[in-house]
Amino acid sequence: xxxxxxxxxxxxxxxxxxxxxxxxxxxxxxxxxxxxxxxxxxxxxxxxxxxxxxxxxxxxxxxxxxxxxxxxxxxxxxxxxxxxxxxxxxxxxxxxxxxxxxxxxxxxxxxxxxxxxxxxxxxxxxxxxxxxxxxxxxxxxxxxxxxxxxxxxxxxxxxxxxxxxxxxxxxxxxxxxxxxxxxxxxxxxxxxxxxxxxxxxxxxxxxxxxxxxxxxxxxxxxxxxxxxxxxxxxxxxxxxxxxxxxxxxxxxxxxxxxxxxxxxxxxxxxxxxxxxxxxxxxxxxxxxxxxxxxxxxxxxxxxxxxxxxxxxxxxxxxxxxxxxxxxxxxxxxxxxxxxxxxxxxxxxxxxxxxxxxxxxxxxxxxxxxxxxxxxxxxxxxxxxxxxxxxxxxxxxxxxxxxxxxxxxxxxxxxxxxxxxxxxxxxxxxxxxxxxxxxxxxxxxxxxxxxxxxxxxxxxxxxxxxxxxxxxxxxx
Amino acid sequence: xxxxxxxxxxxxxxxxxxxxxxxxxxxxxxxxxxxxxxxxxxxxxxxxxxxxxxxxxxxxxxxxxxxxxxxxxxxxxxxxxxxxxxxxxxxxxxxxxxxxxxxxxxxxxxxxxxxxxxxxxxxxxxxxxxxxxxxxxxxxxxxxxxxxxxxxxxxxxxxxxxxxxxxxxxxxxxxxxxxxxxxxxxxxxxxxxxxxxxxxxxxxxxxxxxxxxxxxxxxxxxxxxxxxxxxxxxxxxxxxxxxxxxxxxxxxxxxxxxxxxxxxxxxxxxxxxxxxxxxxxxxxxxxxxxxxxxxxxxxxxxxxxxxxxxxxxxxxxxxxxxxxxxxxxxxxxxxxxxxxxxxxxxxxxxxxxxxxxxxxxxxxxxxxxxxxxxxxxxxxxxxxxxx
Numbered sequence: 001x002x003x004x005x006x007x008x009x010x011x012x013x014x015x016x017x018x019x020x021x022x023x024x025x026x027x028x029x030x031x032x033x034x035x036x037x038x039x040x041x042x043x044x045x046x047x048x049x050x051x052x053x054x055x056x057x058x059x060x061x062x063x064x065x066x067x068x069x070x071x072x073x074x075x076x077x078x079x080x081x082x083x084x085x086x087x088x089x090x091x092x093x094x095x096x097x098x099x100x101x102x103x104x105x106x107x108x109x110x111x112x113x114x115x116x117x118x119x120x121x122x123x124x125x126x127x128x129x130x131x132x133x134x135x136x137x138x139x140x141x142x143x144x145x146x147x148x149x150x151x152x153x154x155x156x157x158x159x160x161x162x163x164x165x166x167x168x169x170x171x172x173x174x175x176x177x178x179x180x181x182x183x184x185x186x187x188x189x190x191x192x193x194x195x196x197x198x199x200x201x202x203x204x205x206x207x208x209x210x211x212x213x214x215x216x217x218x219x220x221x222x223x224x225x226x227x228x229x230x231x232x233x234x235x236x237x238x239x240x241x242x243x244x245x246x247x248x249x250x251x252x253x254x255x256x257x258x259x260x261x262x263x264x265x266x267x268x269x270x271x272x273x274x275x276x277x278x279x280x281x282x283x284x285x286x287x288x289x290x291x292x293x294x295x296x297x298x299x300x301x302x303x304x305x306x307x308x309x310x311x312x313x314x315x316x317x318x319x320x321x322x323x324x325x326x327x328x329x330x331x332x333x334x335x336x337x338x339x340x341x342x343x344x345x346x347x348x349x350x351x352x353x354x355x356x357x358x359x360x361x362x363x364x365x366x367x368x369x370x371x372x373x374x375x376x377x378x379x380x381x382x383x384x385x386x387x388x389x390x391x392x393x394x395x396x397x398x399x400x401x402x403x404x405x406x407x408x409x410x411x412x413x414x415x416x417x418x419x420x421x422x423x424x425x426x427x428x429x430x431x432x433x434x435x436x437x438x439x440x441x442x443x444x445x446x447x448x449x450x451x452x453x454x455x456x457x458x459x460x461x462x463x464x465x466x467x468x469x470x471x472x473x474x475x
Numbered sequence: 476x477x478x479x480x481x482x483x484x485x486x487x488x489x490x491x492x493x494x495x496x497x498x499x500x501x502x503x504x505x506x507x508x509x510x511x512x513x514x515x516x517x518x519x520x521x522x523x524x525x526x527x528x529x530x531x532x533x534x535x536x537x538x539x540x541x542x543x544x545x546x547x548x549x550x551x552x553x554x555x556x557x558x559x560x561x562x563x564x565x566x567x568x569x570x571x572x573x574x575x576x577x578x579x580x581x582x583x584x585x586x587x588x589x590x591x592x593x594x595x596x597x598x599x600x601x602x603x604x605x606x607x608x609x610x611x612x613x614x615x616x617x618x619x620x621x622x623x624x625x626x627x628x629x630x631x632x633x634x635x636x637x638x639x640x641x642x643x644x645x646x647x648x649x650x651x652x653x654x655x656x657x658x659x660x661x662x663x664x665x666x667x668x669x670x671x672x673x674x675x676x677x678x679x680x681x682x683x684x685x686x687x688x689x690x691x692x693x694x695x696x697x698x699x700x701x702x703x704x705x706x707x708x709x710x711x712x713x714x715x716x717x718x719x720x721x722x723x724x725x726x727x728x729x730x731x732x733x734x735x736x737x738x739x740x741x742x743x744x745x746x747x748x749x750x751x752x753x754x755x756x757x758x759x760x761x762x763x764x765x766x767x768x769x770x771x772x773x774x775x776x777x778x779x780x781x782x783x784x785x786x787x788x789x790x791x792x793x794x795x796x797x798x799x800x801x802x803x804x805x806x807x808x809x810x811x812x813x814x815x816x817x818x819x820x821x822x823x824x825x826x827x828x829x830x831x832x833x834x835x836x837x838x839x840x841x842x843x844x845x846x847x848x849x850x851x852x853x854x855x856x857x858x859x860x861x862x
Contacts, residue, residue: 006478006479006480009478010477010478013476013478014476017476030476031476032476032477032479033476033477033478033479034478034479034480034481035478035479035480036480036481036483037483039483039489039490040483040489042489043488043489046489047488047489054488054491054492054495055492055495056492056495056496057496057535058489058492059489059491059492059493059494059495059496060493060496062489062492062493062496063493063496066489092480150495157535158535158536158537158538159537159538161537162538300550300552301550302549302550302551302552302561303549303551303561303562304549304550305548305549305550306550309550310550369550370550370551370552370553370554370555371548371549371550371551372548372549372550372551372555372557373546373547373548374546374547374548374549374561375544375545375546375547376543376544376564379543379564379695380563380564380694381560381562381563381564382560382561382562382563382564383558383559383560383561384551384555384556384557384558384559384560384561385546385557386546386557387555387556387557392548395546395548396548399545399546399547399548404540405537405538405539405540406538406539406540408538425538430540430541430544430545430546431540431541431544432538432539432540432541433539433540433541433542434541436536436537436538436539437538439536440536440537440538443536454538
């Protein structure tokens with residue numbers, strides 16, 4: 001791309017920003033766009049944050065995405081970071097129309113990031129934070145060896161989603177004696193001011209409260225945040241290892257809202273990119289190109305669930321129903337009509353995917369989208385088993401609970417009086433994958449250092465998996 | 476608000492981490508022979524040399540739901556109704572955990588590595604060796620091969636070694652005139668290739684592959700048997716010059732079939748195992764005298780034999796063992812059965828209890844694709860060792 005093209009892109013950004021904010025009332029953070037080659041695009045796409053620490057899983061994601069791109073199978077159009085100012089990446093091989101669509105789409109996302117209540121506590125300077133983390137990680141790699149760090153990361157990453165999404169709230173209502181034990185979040189923030197020796201010499205605050213002789217803190221109520229619990233209470237982790245867990249916990253805290261609002265956010269950005277593009281008064285050819293792109297992004301795929309499609313349709317429907325409420329809706333709910341736009345904006349502020357679907361996925365939408373429930377029958381055929389809209393909706397919502405992961409809590413950090421870890425799977429009708437569970441238990445053992453137990457349910461009967469460092473048992 | 480374009484040409488982070496990943500792939504292949512061994516892409520590869528294989532240890536392990544037991548939600552094309560089948564397991568591109576498409580799941584995908592089947596074979600066979608390779612292998616067949624192994628100064632013109640003759644000529648003229656040239660041929664320059672008769676001994680093995688095709692042997696079980704035979708035949712071919720395979724499928728009756736039929740025949744009927752053994756003994760009697768052949772009968776079944784046939788089955792199995800190198804029996808369980816659900820009273824335990832010559836009998840139980848490789852090791856590992 002040549003300077004002239006960059007200049008034109010700048011003009012386009014200004015124009016689109018204008019339409020988005022003045023005409024449609026979007027309210028994003030300022031955005032810095034960066035034009036990059038595909039390798040960088042896929043890199044940022046796989047790491048999710050520029051400058052993040054290294055791990056082979058990122059390499060794997062990178063390889064997969066890049067391969068899909070190289071073979072013309074799929075293309076990432078946009079990568080945008082939740083930060084202030086926000087950063088967004090444009091593929092240097094994009095056509096001007098593609099870029100315009102991406103820019104409009106990005107503004108939708110950034111508006112969402114800024115205004116959704118679920119994002120209100122996210123760290124808007126996460127890019128810097130991630131870079132600091134990466135530096136510390138590579139210092140640890142240097143000091144302890146790359147393999148050692150990689151193995152630790154493998155173990156922590158296996159449970160990284162099992163954090164408490166309400167972490168922010170919980171800490172604010174922490175009781176006084178807990179105040180002194182500052183969560184990892186602030187730990188190490190100023191580490192770069194000290195030399196490495198000073199850091200390791202300095203005692204981590206939680207260590208003041210975990211006495212080897214004293215029994216581990218008793219649990220008043222089960223703890224869902226496995227990462228935090230293990231980080232704080234593991235009998236065997238060294239300080240630097242707890243620091244690694246703290247960093248990962250912090251990064252996951254940052255990503256949680258994005259995981260909770262994927263459908264909404266994509267739907268939101270798609271709605272606005274389509275409306276903004278219409279306002280730009282494009283020449284017919286360009287508009288046709290855009291229409292093709294748009295339909296590619298927002299189309300339903302048979303047998304799958306396209307979040308762009310789902311979110312887009314629901315927001316459209318909300319606007320329609322609040323612009324033109326039915327007679328009984330006017331009466332029962334006092335809807336006046338003409339409030340579509342307002343309602344959409346309110347929804348994007350206060351809902352997350354689960355409440356969004358529960359409240360706004362209607363019977364008509366389920367029919368129109370032809371949603372269904374399917375499962376594996378007789379071990380051979382994936383068969384549609386349910387089409388009643390309420391059941392379909394409920395199943396969808398249920399599948400999204402806890403990011404689609406089984407709900408697992410620590411119920412005892414001192415099981416058998418022997419500092420063993422006892423985890424409980426809150427069974428709600430769906431069995432866990434046993435092979436994966438065993439492999440993950442091995443990782444948990446690595447972090448905890450004593451026997452670990454996982455209680456779950458298989459075939460309606462409780463089953464307890466156990467790993468003692470060398471053998472798996474169950475009963 | 477700004478738009479920037481910087482120089483990323485030195486950016487290599489993605490590439491570097493990708494290399495980290497490639498290393499993991501290599502290690503993982505070695506550690507994962509168990510699942511690679513039974514992978515569809517290889518077993519159904521029909522002779523391709525490089526195949527894509529999903530590697531599980533590069534799966535990122537998490538606590539997660541069993542994909543196959545979950546209820547999923549997706550959109551259709553507008554005409555769906557309850558009872559529609561949208562995809563089948565076992566189809567190319569599908570595998571356990573891989574339903575029709577990731578819809579409402581956190582993205583779980585297998586990593587696919589490209590592997591060369593021969594390399595995998597080498598890794599797998601490293602640990603395997605041939606049990607009870609008898610002397611009869613050495614006496615089996617005498618065949619003569621002619622090899623041109625000598626050079627002489629006399630012979631027939633059609634066996635003239637032109638190159639050497641030219642060289643001799645140049646050498647001689649160099650000796651006599653001081654300059655190396657070609658010319659003025661004399662009889663003594665000529666060299667001839669001569670042959671020798673060489674006796675080679677070829678070792679012969681015959682594998683009698685038997686498969687239960689009764690009603691209870693579904694796709695999965697047939698596939699397991701097939702995976703096993705795929706590697707077994709490949710392995711035997713590296714050890715023996717000639718490996719013949721006899722395919723017998725049976726339900727209440729046994730029949731000799733082609734390889735194609737063996738692996739694809741539908742299943743029906745009850746199970747009378749002795750019928751297969753009887754046919755095997757018959758074929759051996761007619762075509763493969765034990766004094767000339769190393770015989771390896773293998774039988775795959777799900778263990779559910781007709782009760783009153785068990786005695787006869789044991790008796791015939793004893794007979795087979797008496798004239799064979801090794802009798803192998805594989806019992807295939809339901810897919811996904813965990814260890815605490817093993818059924819008792821099935822053929823495997825009967826064989827283990829009642830066969831006379833336990834040394835030459837190997838029985839294994841396979842519940843899952845991952846068990847195929849350990850089963851191979853059991854059959855072909857060193858005697859006295861368990862895999």
